[in-house]
Amino acid sequence: WLGDGTPGDFLHVSAEIGIGAAVVVDGGLLRGTRGFAGELGHVPVQPDGPVCACGGRGCLEQYAGEEAVLRAAGLEPDEDRVGLLAGRAADGDEDVRRALREAGTALGVALTGAVNLLDPESVVLGGELSGLAPWLLPSLREELARRTAGPVCPVSVSRLGPEGPLLGAAHSVVRAVLDDPAAVAGRA
Ligand SMILES: [Zn+2]
Secondary structure (H helix, E strand, O other): OOOOOOOOOEEEEEEOOOEEEEEEEOOEEOOOOOOOOOOHHHOEOOOOOOEOOOOOEOEOHHHHOHHHHHHHOOOOOOOOHHHHHHHHHHOOOHHHHHHHHHHHHHHHHHHHHHHHHHOOOEEEEEHHHHHHHHHHHHHHHHHHHHHOOOOOOOEEEOOOHHHHHHHHHHHHHHHHHHHOHHHHHHHO
Protein backbone atom coordinates (compact mmCIF):
# COMPACT_ATOMS: atom_id res chain seq x y z
CA TRP A 1 0.00 0.00 0.00
CA LEU A 2 2.79 2.40 0.84
CA GLY A 3 5.50 1.46 -1.66
CA ASP A 4 5.61 2.69 -5.24
CA GLY A 5 4.58 -0.08 -7.59
CA THR A 6 4.75 -2.78 -4.91
CA PRO A 7 4.40 -6.15 -6.65
CA GLY A 8 1.62 -8.57 -5.76
CA ASP A 9 3.99 -11.50 -5.13
CA PHE A 10 7.12 -10.80 -3.13
CA LEU A 11 9.20 -11.85 -0.15
CA HIS A 12 9.85 -9.25 2.53
CA VAL A 13 12.86 -10.13 4.66
CA SER A 14 13.58 -8.44 7.96
CA ALA A 15 16.17 -9.19 10.60
CA GLU A 16 16.89 -8.18 14.13
CA ILE A 17 18.34 -10.90 16.32
CA GLY A 18 16.12 -13.30 14.44
CA ILE A 19 15.35 -13.27 10.75
CA GLY A 20 11.84 -13.49 9.41
CA ALA A 21 10.24 -13.27 6.04
CA ALA A 22 6.76 -12.31 4.96
CA VAL A 23 5.58 -14.23 1.92
CA VAL A 24 3.08 -12.08 0.02
CA VAL A 25 1.05 -13.88 -2.63
CA ASP A 26 -1.55 -12.00 -4.71
CA GLY A 27 -1.23 -9.06 -2.32
CA GLY A 28 -2.06 -11.15 0.76
CA LEU A 29 0.16 -12.54 3.49
CA LEU A 30 0.78 -16.29 3.42
CA ARG A 31 0.42 -17.39 7.04
CA GLY A 32 0.78 -21.16 6.70
CA THR A 33 -1.48 -23.78 8.28
CA ARG A 34 0.09 -23.32 11.73
CA GLY A 35 1.01 -19.65 11.37
CA PHE A 36 4.70 -20.40 10.87
CA ALA A 37 5.15 -19.46 7.23
CA GLY A 38 8.16 -17.25 6.57
CA GLU A 39 10.56 -18.68 9.18
CA LEU A 40 13.47 -17.88 6.90
CA GLY A 41 15.85 -17.60 9.86
CA HIS A 42 15.55 -21.34 10.45
CA VAL A 43 16.23 -22.42 6.91
CA PRO A 44 19.50 -24.39 7.10
CA VAL A 45 22.40 -22.97 5.13
CA GLN A 46 25.01 -25.39 6.57
CA PRO A 47 23.53 -28.80 7.48
CA ASP A 48 26.35 -29.45 9.99
CA GLY A 49 26.63 -25.87 11.28
CA PRO A 50 26.19 -24.62 14.86
CA VAL A 51 23.19 -25.76 16.90
CA CYS A 52 20.30 -23.28 16.81
CA ALA A 53 17.66 -22.48 19.45
CA CYS A 54 15.08 -24.20 17.22
CA GLY A 55 16.88 -27.54 17.64
CA GLY A 56 18.26 -27.54 14.10
CA ARG A 57 21.79 -26.91 12.92
CA GLY A 58 23.32 -24.28 10.68
CA CYS A 59 20.19 -22.13 10.42
CA LEU A 60 20.43 -18.80 8.58
CA GLU A 61 20.14 -16.95 11.92
CA GLN A 62 23.45 -18.47 12.98
CA TYR A 63 25.12 -16.66 10.08
CA ALA A 64 23.09 -13.55 9.32
CA GLY A 65 21.29 -12.61 12.56
CA GLU A 66 22.54 -9.39 14.14
CA GLU A 67 24.29 -11.12 17.02
CA ALA A 68 25.90 -13.68 14.73
CA VAL A 69 27.26 -10.90 12.52
CA LEU A 70 28.60 -9.00 15.55
CA ARG A 71 30.32 -12.18 16.74
CA ALA A 72 31.79 -12.86 13.31
CA ALA A 73 33.13 -9.30 13.24
CA GLY A 74 34.68 -9.69 16.70
CA LEU A 75 32.39 -7.07 18.27
CA GLU A 76 30.52 -7.15 21.58
CA PRO A 77 26.71 -6.97 21.46
CA ASP A 78 25.56 -3.37 21.73
CA GLU A 79 22.17 -1.71 22.25
CA ASP A 80 22.26 -0.34 18.72
CA ARG A 81 23.58 -3.40 16.89
CA VAL A 82 22.72 -2.26 13.39
CA GLY A 83 24.00 1.28 14.04
CA LEU A 84 27.30 -0.13 15.32
CA LEU A 85 27.72 -2.44 12.31
CA ALA A 86 26.70 0.22 9.77
CA GLY A 87 29.03 2.79 11.36
CA ARG A 88 32.02 0.45 11.37
CA ALA A 89 31.32 -0.74 7.82
CA ALA A 90 31.03 2.85 6.57
CA ASP A 91 34.38 3.60 8.24
CA GLY A 92 35.95 0.78 6.23
CA ASP A 93 36.37 -1.76 9.07
CA GLU A 94 37.39 -4.83 7.05
CA ASP A 95 36.32 -7.36 9.73
CA VAL A 96 32.81 -5.90 9.78
CA ARG A 97 32.62 -5.72 6.00
CA ARG A 98 33.72 -9.35 5.70
CA ALA A 99 31.15 -10.44 8.32
CA LEU A 100 28.43 -8.60 6.41
CA ARG A 101 29.55 -10.07 3.06
CA GLU A 102 29.35 -13.55 4.58
CA ALA A 103 25.93 -12.76 6.07
CA GLY A 104 24.81 -11.63 2.61
CA THR A 105 26.06 -14.90 1.12
CA ALA A 106 24.15 -16.90 3.76
CA LEU A 107 21.01 -14.85 3.05
CA GLY A 108 21.49 -15.56 -0.66
CA VAL A 109 21.74 -19.30 -0.03
CA ALA A 110 18.59 -19.35 2.13
CA LEU A 111 16.68 -17.11 -0.26
CA THR A 112 17.60 -19.32 -3.21
CA GLY A 113 15.43 -22.02 -1.68
CA ALA A 114 12.53 -19.63 -1.24
CA VAL A 115 12.91 -18.11 -4.72
CA ASN A 116 13.20 -21.49 -6.43
CA LEU A 117 10.11 -22.68 -4.58
CA LEU A 118 7.89 -19.60 -4.94
CA ASP A 119 9.22 -17.62 -7.94
CA PRO A 120 8.28 -14.24 -6.44
CA GLU A 121 8.42 -11.02 -8.45
CA SER A 122 11.06 -9.65 -6.10
CA VAL A 123 12.74 -9.91 -2.73
CA VAL A 124 12.55 -6.82 -0.51
CA LEU A 125 14.97 -6.25 2.35
CA GLY A 126 13.28 -4.35 5.13
CA GLY A 127 13.27 -3.85 8.88
CA GLU A 128 16.56 -3.15 10.63
CA LEU A 129 18.33 -5.14 7.94
CA SER A 130 17.72 -2.41 5.39
CA GLY A 131 20.30 -0.22 7.19
CA LEU A 132 23.01 -2.74 6.31
CA ALA A 133 21.94 -3.27 2.71
CA PRO A 134 24.93 -1.53 1.08
CA TRP A 135 27.24 -4.21 2.52
CA LEU A 136 24.87 -7.20 2.39
CA LEU A 137 23.37 -6.81 -1.05
CA PRO A 138 26.33 -7.43 -3.38
CA SER A 139 27.11 -10.92 -2.02
CA LEU A 140 23.42 -11.70 -1.54
CA ARG A 141 22.60 -10.83 -5.15
CA GLU A 142 25.65 -12.71 -6.44
CA GLU A 143 24.73 -15.86 -4.54
CA LEU A 144 21.09 -15.70 -5.58
CA ALA A 145 21.97 -15.13 -9.23
CA ARG A 146 24.44 -18.00 -9.19
CA ARG A 147 22.03 -20.47 -7.63
CA THR A 148 18.49 -19.77 -8.83
CA ALA A 149 17.10 -21.99 -11.54
CA GLY A 150 14.98 -19.39 -13.35
CA PRO A 151 15.62 -15.76 -14.34
CA VAL A 152 17.34 -13.63 -11.70
CA CYS A 153 14.94 -12.40 -9.03
CA PRO A 154 15.50 -8.69 -8.28
CA VAL A 155 16.39 -7.75 -4.71
CA SER A 156 15.55 -4.27 -3.49
CA VAL A 157 15.57 -2.35 -0.23
CA SER A 158 12.30 -1.33 1.37
CA ARG A 159 11.82 2.42 1.21
CA LEU A 160 9.81 2.23 4.43
CA GLY A 161 12.94 1.40 6.45
CA PRO A 162 12.72 -0.14 9.92
CA GLU A 163 9.10 1.02 10.36
CA GLY A 164 7.92 -1.09 7.41
CA PRO A 165 6.73 -4.12 9.42
CA LEU A 166 4.84 -1.88 11.89
CA LEU A 167 3.20 0.05 9.08
CA GLY A 168 2.30 -3.26 7.46
CA ALA A 169 0.72 -4.54 10.68
CA ALA A 170 -1.29 -1.32 11.01
CA HIS A 171 -2.42 -1.49 7.40
CA SER A 172 -3.46 -5.12 7.72
CA VAL A 173 -5.95 -3.96 10.39
CA VAL A 174 -7.20 -1.14 8.16
CA ARG A 175 -7.50 -3.57 5.27
CA ALA A 176 -9.58 -5.99 7.38
CA VAL A 177 -12.01 -3.15 8.17
CA LEU A 178 -12.25 -2.09 4.53
CA ASP A 179 -12.71 -5.69 3.38
CA ASP A 180 -15.64 -6.27 5.73
CA PRO A 181 -16.90 -3.04 7.35
CA ALA A 182 -20.15 -4.71 8.53
CA ALA A 183 -18.23 -7.22 10.70
CA VAL A 184 -16.47 -4.41 12.54
CA ALA A 185 -19.63 -2.31 12.90
CA GLY A 186 -21.46 -5.34 14.33
CA ARG A 187 -18.78 -5.77 16.99
CA ALA A 188 -19.18 -2.22 18.32
ZN1 LIG B 1 17.03 -22.57 13.81
